[in-house]
Structure formats: structure tokens, C-alpha cells
Amino acid sequence: xxxxxxxxxxxxxxxxxxxxxxxxxxxxxxxxxxxxxxxxxxxxxxxxxxxxxxxxxxxxxxxxxxxxxxxxxxxxxxxxxxxxxxxxxxxxxxxxxxxxxxxxxxxxxxxxxxxxxxxxxxxxxxxxxxxxxxxxxxxxxxxxxxxxxxxxxxxxxxxxxxxxxxxxxxxxxxxxxxxxxxxxxxxxxxxxxxxxxxxxxxxxxxxxxxxxxxxxxxxxxxxxxxxxxxxxxxxxxxxxxxxxxxxxxxxxxxxxxxxxxxxxxxxxxxxxxxxxxxxxxxxxxxxxxxxxxxxxxxxxxxxxxxxxxxxxxxxxxxxxxxxxxxxxxxxxxxxxxxxxxxxxxxxxxxxxxxxxxxxxxxxxxxxxxxxxxxxxxxxxxxxxxxxxxxxxxxxxxxxxxxxxxxxxxxxxxxxxxxxxxxxxxxxxxxxxxxxxxxxxxxxxxx
Amino acid sequence: xxxxxxxxxxxxxxxxxxxxxxxxxxxxxxxxxxxxxxxxxxxxxxxxxxxxxxxxxxxxxxxxxxxxxxxxxxxxxxxxxxxxxxxxxxxxxxxxxxxxxxxxxxxxxxxxxxxxxxxxxxxxxxxxxxxxxxxxxxxxxxxxxxxx
Numbered sequence: 007x008x009x010x011x012x013x014x015x016x017x018x019x020x021x022x023x024x025x026x027x028x029x030x031x032x033x034x035x036x037x038x039x040x041x042x043x044x045x046x047x048x049x050x051x052x053x054x055x056x057x058x059x060x061x062x063x064x065x066x067x068x069x070x071x072x073x074x075x076x077x078x079x080x081x082x083x084x085x086x087x088x089x090x091x092x093x094x095x096x097x098x099x100x101x102x103x104x105x106x107x108x109x110x111x112x113x114x115x116x117x118x119x120x121x122x123x124x125x126x127x128x129x130x131x132x133x134x135x136x137x138x139x140x141x142x143x144x145x146x147x148x149x150x151x152x153x154x155x156x157x158x159x160x161x162x163x164x165x166x167x168x169x170x171x172x173x174x175x176x177x178x179x180x181x182x183x184x185x186x187x188x189x190x191x192x193x194x195x196x197x198x199x200x201x202x203x204x205x206x207x208x209x210x211x212x213x214x215x216x217x218x219x220x221x222x223x224x225x226x227x228x229x230x231x232x233x234x235x236x237x238x239x240x241x242x243x244x245x246x247x248x249x250x251x252x253x254x255x256x257x258x259x260x261x262x263x264x265x266x267x268x269x270x271x272x273x274x275x276x277x278x279x280x281x282x283x284x285x286x287x288x289x290x291x292x293x294x295x296x297x298x299x300x301x302x303x304x305x306x307x308x309x310x311x312x313x314x315x316x317x318x319x320x321x322x323x324x325x326x327x328x329x330x331x332x333x334x335x336x337x338x339x340x341x342x343x344x345x346x347x348x349x350x351x352x353x354x355x356x357x358x359x360x361x362x363x364x365x366x367x368x369x370x371x372x373x374x375x376x377x378x379x380x381x382x383x384x385x386x387x388x389x390x391x392x393x394x395x396x397x398x399x400x401x402x403x404x405x406x407x408x409x410x411x412x413x414x415x416x417x418x419x420x421x422x423x424x425x426x427x428x429x430x431x432x433x434x435x436x437x438x439x440x441x442x443x444x445x446x447x448x449x450x451x452x
Numbered sequence: 453x454x455x456x457x458x459x460x461x462x463x464x465x466x467x468x469x470x471x472x473x474x475x476x477x478x479x480x481x482x483x484x485x486x487x488x489x490x491x492x493x494x495x496x497x498x499x500x501x502x503x504x505x506x507x508x509x510x511x512x513x514x515x516x517x518x519x520x521x522x523x524x525x526x527x528x529x530x531x532x533x534x535x536x537x538x539x540x541x542x543x544x545x546x547x548x549x550x551x552x553x554x555x556x557x558x559x560x561x562x563x564x565x566x567x568x569x570x571x572x573x574x575x576x577x578x579x580x581x582x583x584x585x586x587x588x589x590x591x592x593x594x595x596x597x598x599x600x
Contacts (some may be wrong), residue, residue, distance in 0.1 A: 022506050115511065
């Protein structure tokens with residue numbers, strides 16, 4: 007990886023240049039030297055160097071002035087200034103001007119290696135970050151963390167759907183981040199300068215939901231002392247996000263269908279038709295198609311809403327994103343709690359990676375927040391995590407009860423896929439079928 | 453590969469830097485290079501004094517990358533310098549590793565991050581103790597290509 011990092015050493019002392027040249031060549035970097043600032047700048051005009059290691063005191067033009075000119079040529083260049091003890095103040099000035107770091111001559115060999123390695127890592131991270139951004143050119147998706155194939159697929163879908171005005175249903179288990187996806191669609195659409203109005207349908211009774219969605223006129227019901235705009239009205243020009251859409255009543259389903267078709271409605275207790283131009287995004291953790299088959303959700307409304315479907319994968323299907331998510335939440339909560347950034351011990355991260363997270367990203371987020379609150383302020387340790395003890399420890403269950411529980415947990419973990427569950431349990435499929443029958447295990451209805 | 457050991461006394465006063473109380477490794481390496489016979493394949497000068505290069509506080513050794521000369525010193529490898537008991541065997545092992553490491557550079561080998569590879573960079577004696585005195589498979593492969 008280092009072979010791609012290029013270094014320019016600028017120092018008027020030949021012995022220093024030679025020493026550094028040898029040192030970095032042995033470390034596998036591409037190295038060149040310049041005897042003064044003028045020579046360095048002329049080299050920089052014709053080619054880019056990733057890291058520039060420059061002496062601060064040089065005849066002709068000093069390191070500070072050169073640093074300013076380098077930054078003007080290439081604002082991304084990493085400049086490390088070298089200084090003798092006497093000129094530390096000048097080095098501090100260089101840092102204020104945006105230099106990456108400074109080292110005092112002579113350096114401890116270990117310090118120098120660390121410094122350059124960190125700078126090289128920063129360059130590689132930046133390159134990686136840019137590559138990822140190029141893959142998915144979405145704005146305001148900082149909270150959607152993940153490089154896994156499954157998440158890249160979701161972001162690609164967000165990218166294509168955000169350009170249209172079609173209705174979208176976002177499905178996924180609880181805690182997978184459906185609302186974040188809705189926000190991403192809105193903030194990348196042409197409607198982004200208008201409101202995104204969110205309604206948590208499951209939290210409201212039928213009457214309240216009606217009033218919330220359509221608004222009401224003064225005196226429409228007891229307590230309605232003023233006219234109030236409904237959410238559809240507020241979303242004019244923008245997007246309305248209806249979370250937990252599967253929970254709305256049959257009556258509301260009819261009302262909603264009518265509004266979606268006509269894009270007009272009447273406030274509760276009113277008689278004036280109000281027009282609103284909104285886009286609908288819904289989310290649910292239920293299987294809407296199944297609810298339609300069971301007669302619990304209107305088929306016509308389902309087809310009206312389900313123009314595009316985006317499925318957000320559960321965390322256990324994108325475990326490779328867990329380290330990134332852990333890092334994201336550590337930064338988020340350390341910042342919000344005004345604490346120094348902490349790390350996570352490898353054993354704790356390993357345990358997190360092995361956990362199947364029924365509560366998905368939300369559960370992981372709560373876990374990290376809790377660990378930061380109760381932890382030692384330096385790193386997240388295994389004991390700061392709320393993992394349940396081993397299923398066998400402290401259990402008073404019989405052997406068959408334990409077997410039943412364990413088989414059920416495994417089936418749940420693999421979405422009742424018999425082959426994968428049997429493989430995990432190290433039994434053949436027939437044995438697993440027999441056990442399921444013996445313990446009368448049934449897949450819970452989604 | 454045949455190895456010839458020449459014991460030569462060298463007056464080191466010219467290479468001494470009184471302000472640092474150390475010996476200038478860059479100049480020693482240049483001197484060594486000028487002394488090498490054309491019929492010698494690779495040469496390494498072995499010293500017992502504290503070596504430095506202008507930008508670093510000390511070095512165990514250094515070599516001309518892809519060249520034919522290197523130098524190494526036993527000075528900073530001694531246990532007693534770090535408050536530990538004198539251990540001649542350990543000192544010998546460390547010195548062998550430093551010599552092989554520097555010779556590796558003369559064959560164009562760069563620093564390697566395999567923990568046991570002799571080309572792993574070591575800035576403390578503990579780093580040297582952790583590595584073995586041989587090349588990892590990848591460096592060995594590189595060496596086989598470069599040695600011709």
C-alpha cells in the first residue's frame with residue numbers, strides 16, 4: 007500500500023536529505039528531495055506529492071512561506087514541518103496555517119515512522135472515502151453508515167428513486183433505519199427545499215391520525231379551538247413519510263387512498279377542498295403483501311403505495327458494517343457528551359460482531375451509548391456491554407428445554423432457513439425437521 | 453555464499469560528532485563504500501560505537517539501498533544499556549539480525565510488516581528480539597529475484 011505514497015523532502019542540508027531519503031526508501035515510499043523552497047515549488051508544479059516534509063528554516067524562502075504556497079498549489083497536500091528546538095514557535099504557527107504536524111530534529115526513529123504512517127493512513131482513508139462517494143453520489147447520508155454490498159445496493163436504489171416522484175414503501179425489521187432512508191430519498195430529490203413531514207401512524211388513534219393528517223377546523227371537535235393545518239397540507243411541495251403504515255385502520259386506508267389519488271382533501275369539520283402536492287414514502291416492518299392476502303390491508307392502497315419497494319437489510323445480514331457503525335456511534339456519543347474519543351477493546355468488538363442484533367442498528371446504537379456512559383472513559387470493554395450470560399449458565403431448564411430454546415434461537419437467527427440452521431447446529435436437515443416436529447416449533451407470523 | 457571476514461582497525465575520530473557524542477553513520481557508510489573492492493559482492497562494516505544520522509537520535513545500522521555496502525553497530529544492542537543483565541548470546545543474536553536486515557536493504561528489500569520477518573523495522577531492541585533472523589516468504593521471493 008505504501009508504494010503508492012509519494013514523499014518530497016525539502017531541506018537545505020544535504021546530509022539531512024540523504025538520511026531521510028534512505029530511511030523512507032527502506033520503508034517502501036517513493037521519495038524525492040529538494041534543496042530549497044524554490045526547487046520544491048517548481049517540482050510541485052509539475053507533479054503531486056502526497057506528503058511534503060519541509061525544514062522550517064531555509065535560505066531564500068522559509069518553510070512557513072513555502073507551506074502557504076504549497077497549499078495554494080495543492081490544498082490536499084500533507085505538509086510536515088521539521089524544526090530545531092529553537093524554532094518551535096514557528097512550527098506552531100505552521101500548524102495554525104494548516105500544516106499536518108511538526109517534528110523536532112533530531113527525531114526519535116519511532117516517532118518519525120509513526121508520523122509518516124499516520125499521514126499515509128489519512129491519505130489512504132481520504133482516497134477510499136472519495137471512491138465510496140463516487141460509487142453513490144448522494145448528499146446528506148452521513149448517518150447511513152456502511153460499505154457492505156447490501157447497503158450499497160440500498161443506496162443505489164435510493165439514488166435512482168429519489169429522482170422520481172413515485173410512492174415508495176420501505177420495508178425492514180424494526181431498528182434497521184427506515185426513517186434514515188426516507189430522509190435520504192427526500193434530501194436527494196427535487197423536493198429537498200420543501201418540508202419532509204413525518205407521521206408515526208402507530209402512535210396515534212384513528213381519530214387523532216385523521217386530524218393529524220388532514221387538519222381540522224375550529225370547533226370540529228371538543229378542544230379544537232383553532233384551525234390547524236394537517237400533515238398533508240404541511241408537506242405541500244415536499245414529502246410525507248408515513249411510518250408504520252400497516253397499523254392504520256380500514257377507514258383510514260380508504261381516506262388515504264382517496265387523498266393519494268386526488269391529492270386533495272378536506273379538513274376535519276371543514277368543507278373546503280384543499281390541494282397539496284406531496285410525495286408519499288411509507289415504512290413498515292410487516293409483510294404488507296401478506297396482510298393484503300389476509301384481508302387486513304387494502305389491495306388497491308397497497309398497489310398505490312408500492313410503486314417502488316426498498317428493503318433495508320437487518321444488521322445480521324451486513325455484519326461487515328458493524329465496526330464502521332461502532333466507530334460512528336462512538337464518535338456521535340463522545341461528541342454529544344463532550345468526551346474524548348474512546349476506543350473499543352478487540353474482545354468487545356468481536357463479541358458485538360458475533361451477536362445477531364434482533365433490535366438491529368438501534369440496539370447497537372443503544373448498546374454503544376450505554377457502554378460510553380457506564381465505561382471507564384478510555385475504551386469500551388467487554389464488561390460494559392449488556393450481553394446476556396451463556397444460555398446454560400444459571401439456567402434451571404431441563405436438557406430438552408434447553409435444546410428446544412437453542413434450536414428456536416438458531417432458526418430465528420437464520421430466518422427459518424432449514425439448511426443454514428442445520429449447518430449451524432451441525433446436524434442434518436432430517437434431524438432438524440424431526441426436532442422441530444418434536445418440540446412443535448413454529449415460525450412466528452411476520 | 454562465501455563470507456570473508458576482515459578485521460581492520462579504523463581511526464574513528466574523523467567521524468565523531470562531539471556535540472552529540474556519537475559517530476556519523478552517513479559519513480562512515482560513504483567511507484566504507486569507497487573502501488570496498490570491486491570483487492566483493494556485498495560488504496558490511498561492523499562497529500561497536502554509537503551511530504547516528506543527522507535527523508535521528510540513533511540508528512542500529514544502515515545500508516545503501518540496492519547498493520553493495522552497509523554498516524551495523526553492536527552499541528545500542530547491549531542489554532546493559534537498558535538496565536538489564538549482560539547477555540552475550542542475546543547480543544549476538546540481535547547483531548546477526550541487524551546485519552541480515554541491513555544486507556537485505558542492499559538487495560533492494562524494503563521494510564516488511566510480517567512480525568517475524570528480519571526485514572521488519574525495529575527501533576527498539578525488543579522489536580529486534582521479536583523477529584527471527586530469516587526472511588518471510590514474500591521477502592524471500594523478492595530476494596531471489598533481486599540477488600541475480
